[in-house]
Amino acid sequence: MKRESVIAKKKFGQNFLKDESVLRKIVEAMPKNDNKVVEIGPGLGDLTKFLVDVKSVEAFEVDTDLCKLLQSEFKKEIVTKRLQLNCGDVLQAWKSSLVDEPYDLVANLPYYIATNIILKALADPMCKNILVMVQLEVAEKFCAVAGEKVFGSLSVITQSIGSSHIVVKVPPTAFDPQPKIDSAVFLIQKSSDRNDEEFENMLRVAFKQPRKTLMKNLSQKYDKTLLLEAFDELELTLTIRPHQLQTHDYHQLNKCLTRVNEIVQ
């Protein structure tokens, strides 16, 4: 198959990035280090071309037609091991780590599984940095700061692990075929890994209904008297909404609720 005859498959979230200035911005934003690059969904290989110029790359592509195309386009890089191409579903290949050496994830992600992939990368001890294109709305959730309306559990999880910021917003015209929504590239620089299940369970309850008060949400799971004690200790008002707390307040709250629960049991 020739690249001109490729028809994008919706079921695999195929929107190919055509704007070379955005491709260059992604490469410029890559953290400077010796880590390998992992690309999920190389597609037609337009970003891959830029990546193999600067780093060793391991790529995962689910579409067998595209995989064949990539195998012929990158014959030389595959022989010299500059590119290791895995054909298949990345989620099937992902055990506790996706690869067995430190890596940075750099990708224009398939949007239908983007949040899942980012959460897996945040938990993966071999993944050090995450530089990805996703839909703008999702990027804003991972990069929000306390007080912003979209500040939620994804923002708190990210801030507990490292720092994040939006690199560039990307309009639908940068892609072929064009998606219906705006996109953005964002960077997470990890300083630890995601591994606190109890904390994340508390966050899920805290942000369940973002417009309600934090107290109302948490009352769905925690005893009211214990909550009142914790709020009093942390000097939180009863009317505070979930997006108004800082990440460190959530850690303090979790400590209080865990401690109080332990005393009760």
Ligand code: SAM
């Ligand atoms: N990197 C290319 C670009 O920037 O033009 C393509 C990006 S396109 C948004 C997403 C890519 O992810 C497609 O090539 C698609 O086939 C691939 N993909 C979708 N689901 C996948 C999965 N579960 N595992 C691996 N690749 C997947």
